Amino acid sequence: MLEKRTVIDVQEAINRCIIYATEMPTTEVELEKSLGYYLAEDIIASYDIPMFDKSPYDGYAVRSAATAGASGDNRVAFKSIDHIGAGSVSDKTLSHNEAVRIMTGAPIPSGADAVVMLEQTVATEEGFTLRKSFTSGENISKQGEECKKGDVILTSGTLITPGVIAVLATFSYQQVAVRKRPSVALIATGSELAEADAELTPGKIRNSNGPMIAGLLNEMHIQTESYRVTEDHFEHLLSIVQQALSKHDIVITTGGVSVGDFDFMPAIYKAIEADVLFNKVAMRPGSVTTVAVKDEQMLFGLSGNPSACYSGFELFTKPVIKKMLGAKHVHAPVMEAELSEDFTKANPFTRFIRAELDIVNRTVRPAGFNKSNAVVAIAKSNSMIILPGGTRGFQNGDTVKVMLTRLTDQGQSW
Numbered sequence: 001m002l003e004k005r006t007v008i009d010v011q012e013a014i015n016r017c018i019i020y021a022t023e024m025p026t027t028e029v030e031l032e033k034s035l036g037y038y039l040a041e042d043i044i045a046s047y048d049i050p051m052f053d054k055s056p057y058d059g060y061a062v063r064s065a066a067t068a069g070a071s072g073d074n075r076v077a078f079k080s081i082d083h084i085g086a087g088s089v090s091d092k093t094l095s096h097n098e099a100v101r102i103m104t105g106a107p108i109p110s111g112a113d114a115v116v117m118l119e120q121t122v123a124t125e126e127g128f129t130l131r132k133s134f135t136s137g138e139n140i141s142k143q144g145e146e147c148k149k150g151d152v153i154l155t156s157g158t159l160i161t162p163g164v165i166a167v168l169a170t171f172s173y174q175q176v177a178v179r180k181r182p183s184v185a186l187i188a189t190g191s192e193l194a195e196a197d198a199e200l201t202p203g204k205i206r207n208s209n210g211p212m213i214a215g216l217l218n219e220m221h222i223q224t225e226s227y228r229v230t231e232d233h234f235e236h237l238l239s240i241v242q243q244a245l246s247k248h249d250i251v252i253t254t255g256g257v258s259v260g261d262f263d264f265m266p267a268i269y270k271a272i273e274a275d276v277l278f279n280k281v282a283m284r285p286g287s288v289t290t291v292a293v294k295d296e297q298m299l300f301g302l303s304g305n306p307s308a309c310y311s312g313f314e315l316f317t318k319p320v321i322k323k324m325l326g327a328k329h330v331h332a333p334v335m336e337a338e339l340s341e342d343f344t345k346a347n348p349f350t351r352f353i354r355a356e357l358d359i360v361n362r363t364v365r366p367a368g369f370n371k372s373n374a375v376v377a378i379a380k381s382n383s384m385i386i387l388p389g390g391t392r393g394f395q396n397g398d399t400v401k402v403m404l405t406r407l408t409d410q411g412q413s414w
């Protein structure tokens, strides 16, 4: 008898996944290898930045009082008593009308309280003259002007970007606390799948889901082990799923989650006694996406149809992995944009459309042929339009919600 499934709302399905996902244990990684992890601790300034008053220019450090009254008709002369570059400290103390020739980044010598840029000086035998007065503190980068010792600079859960690495390096981190990355097993199911080097005999197709999901995981720096499934055969698939569960934190399958005679995933969840969080979602595509849990592990049964498979990963798997990694923000950003063409189909359920968002002009349109089995639209998309269930007839110019999935390949000269 055909199994009866209970349909749930997509937000509820996402919530169930997030509630179940648990953060991975913390570990330390070397700074150079930390890109893409999330901070597992707050980063607190261990010293002031800048650490000392320093020169922002190549020039001369002077006592501002000595520049009083300087003008074009009354150039004031200074004697240079020392010469330092960044990394060196002058041991001299300036007296009136003395100066230290100082390069950008070098500490301000004692007695000095202003810096004159080289361009503002005329060289003399002994040093230079200038034609303008300076105020105390002029052209000095003050100690602690960016941050003070003890300030919370970055909080736990922040994605480690190159900028974050710069901050960590600034504060002498060689190792940083992060959460371990989950290891993921990837199993593309389907007797019809011919591996890249195999002949495409009648009825066979290429496995596009496997490489696509591996790519999505790679983008998150997640190690993936792909398992080869040669046919839709219950015992064969069961043994591969069990093998995957014995080694990995997450098991992702593609295909075989619907009600077809060769869709074995529902039976496999039963056989391994996994709890199914949901197996029917009020959304298109990906309505049969199934998420199950077995002890601490999560199994994502993504749909075989490529667009459904992709959407299932973006909606359910990605936020779960982000939560496991300790991310502060697990969801993709959603913004509003203006539809730039009509979309007349009815939407009995929440519809996700692989879309091309013009972020600059805030307009969006479907990325071409957009059925559940579409693959090209995935490649052309940088976002997904979200149309609420129970609606129809969206027109050019209507405002719609758009989930940002990737925006890396847009640009314009300015």
Ligand SMILES: Nc1nc2c(c(=O)[nH]1)N[C@H]1C(S)=C(S)[C@@H](COP(=O)(O)OP(=O)(O)OC[C@H]3O[C@@H](n4cnc5c(N)ncnc54)[C@H](O)[C@@H]3O)O[C@H]1N2
Binding pocket: 188, 189, 190, 192, 193, 205, 206, 207, 208, 209, 210, 254, 255, 256, 257, 258, 259, 260, 263, 285, 286, 287, 288, 302, 303, 304, 305, 306, 308, 372, 373
């Ligand atoms: N009677 C019903 N039939 C179907 C239903 C339903 O509710 N009742 N749901 C439909 C929906 S919606 C979808 S989506 C699919 C989901 O199917 P499965 O997840 O079981 O996936 P498969 O049957 O294995 O394959 C579906 C489709 O996708 C192709 N495929 C599979 N794997 C790959 C891959 N790795 N790379 C590229 N393409 C792949 C496969 O050849 C099929 O064409 O079920 C509907 N049917």
Ligand code: MOO
Binding pocket: 283, 284, 285, 286, 287, 288, 289, 303, 305, 307, 308, 372
């Ligand atoms: O899951 Mo299916 O993709 O709703 O078409």
Ligand SMILES: [Mg+2]
Binding pocket: 255, 256, 257, 258, 259, 260, 262, 263, 304
């Ligand atoms: Mg099927």
